[in-house]
Amino acid sequence: MEEIQQLxxxxxxxxxxxxSGEWLPAANVPGSIHKDLEHNGQIPDPFVNMNELNARWVAERSWTYRTCFASPxxxxxxxxxxxxxGLDTLATVSLNGAKILEADNMFVEYRVNITEKLKPEHxxxxxxEINFASAMLRGRELVKERAHEHRFIAHQTEQGRLPIRKAQYQWGWDWGPILVTAGIWRPxxxxxxxxxxxxxxxxxxxSEDLGSVCGKLFAQVSPGRACKVRFTLAKDGQLVFDCESVSDESGQASCAFSLQDPALWYPAGFGKPERYELGATIVSDHHISKTKLIGFRRAELIQESDRSGMSFYFRINNIDIFCGGAxxxxxxxxxxxxxxxxxxWMQLLKKGNQNMVRVWGGGIYEDxxxxxxxxxxxxxxxxxFCMACQSTPAYDSFLASLEKEARCNIxxxxxxxxxxxxxxxNEDYEIQEAYGLDYDYADKDPQSWLKSSYPARYVYEHLLPNILEQEDPGVIYHPSSPWSHGKKTTDPTVGDIHQWGIWHRELKPYQEAPTLSGRFVSEFGMVAYPHVETIKSMVTDPGQQYPGSILMDFHNRAIDHERKLLTYMSENFSVDYNLESFTHLTQLVQADALAHTYRSWRRQWRSAGRRECGGVLVWQLNDCWPTISWAVVDYYMVPKPGYYAIRRALTPVAVGVARPFHPWTHGHVDPTIALADRKYEVWIASTEARAREVELQVRFISIRTGKDVAKKIVRRVTVLANGTTEVITDDVDVAMQELAHDKIVPESEDTWDLNQASDFKFPSRHKRGVPPFSLETHDPYIIFARVTDEAGGLLSTDTxxxxPLKYLSWEGxxxxxxxxxxxxxxxxAQKPVKGFVLQEVRDGAALSDNGFDVVPGEAQVVRFERAIGDVNDLRWTFLGAENTLGRTRRRYELP
Known part of the structure; x- marks a missing residue:
């Protein structure tokens, strides 16, 4: 007999x-105290307006939950x-008045034998009863109690979060509110x-040749005793392996197994993610069993010395995988x-051509x-592991709790x-660097690390890898994100990096992205407003629905967000403060930034032996509430144009076109240099397993007239399998000689690399025989590239x-x-259009494309996931449009 009764x-x-004796009904279990209070009218929705401030008191109280149940x-x-x-977090559990559990870790599962504590049946x-003490108040107390033995350093709100094993983001982050929860958060x-x-x-x-898989199957049975256990493996309902074993006195059973020609699990885009059903059954009258879907794959993290430092990329089933994701x-x-x-959510990620998701350390081990x-x-x-932006303590009770957490979740x-x-x-080694905490990479004695000002090293380089080796031998482990083998965490030649030279730190132009790559970029991003109707759901007062209002600012937690966002907007666009126009411009900034980064860093995937960049993970995919953030999909699952920019950049065969970067904001710079530069490059990146023949077309189209200003280039190109094919390093056709200026000469032995662009000096156009530049006669143009397959099917485009775009005219x-x-x-369109955006609906109804450019002679067809109806039911905008969102087009209201 085996029975489960959900409470x-x-x-x-x-x-x-x-x-007073008043007990209120819980809204849902599992759930949280805030939603229960909201359900009973005790607090307003914390996601709306500034209601969060009216809910912060909740975290400073203790809360008791109670239910009754019959004995089974x-x-x-x-x-x-x-x-x-899952109990959140400091929980004292009593059954029939007797304490049965003290819990102090949100991430640990607890099992208590209550056989003798139940009332007799009938x-x-x-x-x-479960009493949840205030995690916020207890955290502050622990900081004071332990101050003599540890320096508590926390970026993002208060130090009190560090000694509490709970989701750290709930203390507030630069994209999320301060809502420190309590309650029964899992069943x-x-x-x-x-x-x-x-x-x-x-x-x-x-096996190395992928022809077989062999190893051991394990089961843990309770109570611990010797019993017969049957192991099975099945594929698509067909049994492929079957054996019996006897468990030892601790209750663990095992048996060796092997399969020939196994169906392997592959990442999206590289094969089918095949799975088997693994089962373990106690051979008895009741045949108690447990099954799981599993997959076999050969997984390696390739860190090898090369001419650029040390590689960092994944190889799955002998295939080098470029990881594009979030x-x-x-x-x-x-x-x-x-x-x-x-x-x-994961379907949306896959639809966006992304193949990796990074579960960030300030959150939870997901369901x-x-x-x-x-x-x-x-x-x-x-x-x-669930630690982020902190100097993690390493006193005994903390380490004991962390060990339970790690084993439970592994x-x-x-x-x-x-x-x-x-x-x-996440980023704890950046804390070590920022505060000058002890770290001698040559010192390999873990006990000495515990005595240093950075005892967290003991956790990351000793405790956790040892636990992993015991519980899941051979799994890939990396001490931190980012981490660079003892070098600075910003070192682009080794390990992974978080590239915040764009937005944070130096606020570099996103056009410099090619110079800002690393061996694996596991964080980078750009802030953008969400869907306009999402904004109106979080700011309900129409008088506050404008950029820079107190309520709008309250829903943007990014540090110095106005300075930074307006810097990028004003450098690139003419800023319109109408809410719909401003929202559109922020989204264009984000989409342009992501297009530059993904395309240029994917370009550096190169070829076998030259994997200069092994992956790109945007910060961030999603939000935890309706807000203004780096997310490329908002809280209600409405993708921003940046999501589609990533999707286009990660198509299996993706063309890229770029011009040299010339800064226009530096003092005494000649702004006409960029306008007159005729240099450009075209490349094609592929993740396909085989080389293929494609046709490349490159057009040069006047932004002012929509006419081609030079002869179209057409080439047949053999695209390198799973790598980058450099196609063109050239000047625009001779028909545009009036734009000529002194050429920049490559300094490397390879084709000219945009990574070197910032090292070049500005060329001088003002020489004898070169006509003076004139805005009146200058005809700016786009460079449009498209790649088709042998049957003429469109594979990719880029423009x-x-x-900067603000120098251009957008009439007609x-x-x-x-x-x-x-x-x-x-x-x-009759003339080139930048950033055409169709408004969308809520709950993951992604379009086939959005936020795209429209080129004369190149129709864009967009597929909706629902019936459209009349064209007048749609609304759209684009850069320079007169009918901006919300002015003349009907809105789709959020339900």
């Missing part, structure tokens, strides 16, 4: 200090456990059994994410359904083929515009929008 109904709660029927010899999948209900259930299978897992190695934060401040919602969706869809997972996640790498934390674009089917729209 998800009948819960009430109250302020622990309130002796039992048989002689059976056991009844109370299982807590003798009345059992009373279960509670009663488990009655005579025996059970606690876990089933495997350790295996795929960083993931918790999708809700209150962690209310269903399995269906997780799958929708099983998150990783199951990644397994199914072929999304690689980079998993941080065991829970180790069978997921999508989870490809564990990293020790290079002269910078001649845009036409036509509904050509139930779900399709065709967009054409």
């Amino acid at each position: 998800d109904t009948g819960w009430t709660f109250k302020d622990t200090a309130d002796n 029927p039992t048989e002689v010899g059976s056991v009844t456990d109370l299982v807590f999948k 003798s009345g209900a059992n009373v279960l 509670i259930y009663i488990h009655t059994y005579a025996s059970r299978v606690d876990d089933v897992w495997f350790q295996a190695q795929v 960083c993931w934060i918790p999708a809700d401040s209150f962690l209310a994410v269903t399995p269906e919602r997780y799958r929708e 099983d359904s998150f990783y199951e969706a990644c397994d199914e869809l072929g999304i690689l997972v980079w998993q941080d 065991r829970r996640l180790r069978t997921h083929p999508s989870l490809i790498i564990w990293a020790g934390n 290079s515009w002269p910078d 674009r001649g845009v036409q929008v036509e509904v050509v089917g139930e779900q399709e729209v065709k967009v054409t």
Whole structure:
């Protein structure tokens, strides 16, 4: 017999200090105190206006939850456990007035034997109470208590978050509110059994030739005793392996296995993510069993010395994988994410041609359904341990709790083929550098690290890798993100980097992206406003719905956000402060920045032996509340144009075109240099397994007239498999000689590399025989590249515009929008159009493309995921449009 009874109904709660006796109904279990209070009208929605401020008091109170349940029927010899999948966070649990558990870690599952503590069957209900103490207040107390032995340093809000093993982002981040939760955040259930299978897992190695997989299958049964266990492996319902084993006295059973010609798990875009069903059954009258879907793959992190330093890229099943993807934060401040919602998020990621998601260390170890969706869809997972931007303590009780947390979550996640790498934390080594904490890379004695001013090194370079080796031998581990083998974390030649030279630090122009790459860029990004209707859902006062209002600023937590965002906007565009126009411009800034970074860094994937950049992960995919942030998809799952910019840059075969960067904001610079420079480059990046023949077309089109100003270039190109093919390093056709100036001469032995652009001096045009530059006669042009396959099918396009766009004139674009089917729209233009955006609907209804450029003679067809109706039901905008969003086009309201 094995019975599970969920305890998800009948819960009430109250302020622990309130002796009035009033208990209020909980909205949902699992849930959180804030949503329960909101459900009962005790606080307003913290996501709206400045209501968050009216909810911060909640975190400084203790809260008690209570429910009653009948004792389950039992048989002689059976056991009844109370299982807590997640308690948030400092919880004292009592059953029928007797304390049964003290919990202090949000990330640990607890199981308590209550067989002898239950009331006899039919003798009345059992009373279960859980008291949640204030994590915020206890954290502050611990900082004071431990100040003599540890220097608590926390970026992003207060130090009190560090000693509490809880989702750190809830103390507030530069994209999220201060909403420190409490409550039952994962299921509670009663488990009655005579025996059970606690876990089933495997350790295996795929052979170098991929022809076989062999290893061991494991199961843990309870109670610990010798019993017969049957192991099975099945593929598509067909049994492919079967054996029996006897467990030892601790309850662990194992057996060796091997498969010939296994169906392997591949990342999206490189093959099918094949999976097997692994089962373990206790061979008895009841046949108690546990099954999991697993996958076999050969996974390597390639860190080899080369001429640029040391590589950092992943090789899966002998294929070098360029990892294009995004960083993931918790999708809700209150962690209310269903399995269906997780799958929708990962589907959206895959639709965007992304193949990796990084679970950031300031959040949580996500629900099983998150990783199951990644397994199914072929999304690689980079998993941080849950520490971020801090000097992590290392006193005994903290280490003991962290060890339980690590073992619990490694065991829970180790069978997921999508989870490809564990990293020790997020940016903690940057804290070490910023504050000059002790770090001698040559010192390899872990005990000495504990005595230093940076004891966190003990956690990241000793404790966690040792636990991983015990629980999941051979899994890839990286001490931190970023981490550079003892060098500065900003060193672009080794390890991974977080590239915040754009936006943070120097506020470099995003046009300099080619010079800012690293061996693996695991963070970078640009802030943008969300969907206009998302803004109106979080700022409900029409009088506050304008850029820079107090409520708008309240929903932008990025430090110095106005200075930084306006710098990028005003450098590149003529700024319009109408909300719809301003929103559109912020989104264009983000999309342009991401287009530059993804295309130029993917270009540096190069070829085997020259993997100069192994991956690019944008900060960030998602939001935890309606806000203004770096997210490329907003809280309501509406993609911003930046999402589509990434999608275009990560197509399997992607063309790129670029001009040299000439700064226009430096003092005494000649702004006409950039306008007159005729140098350009074209390349094609491919992730396909085989070389292929394509046709490349390059056009030069007047922005003013829409006419071609030079002869179109047409070339047949053999595109290198899984690498970059450099195609053109040239000047514009001789028909544009009036724009000529002194050429920049390459200094390297290779074709001219945009990485070197910032090292070149400005050429001088003002020489004898060169006509003076004239704005009246200058005819700026775009460079448009398109690549088609042998059958003429479109594979990719890219457009290079002269910078800055604010110097250009946008009159009379001649845009036409036509509904050509139930779900399709065709967009054409007589003159080049920048940043055409169709408004979208909520809840992940992504379009086939958006935020794109429109080129004369090149129709853009966009497919919706629903019927469109009449063209007048649509609204759109583009750079310089008179009918900006919300002015003359009907809005889609958020439900």
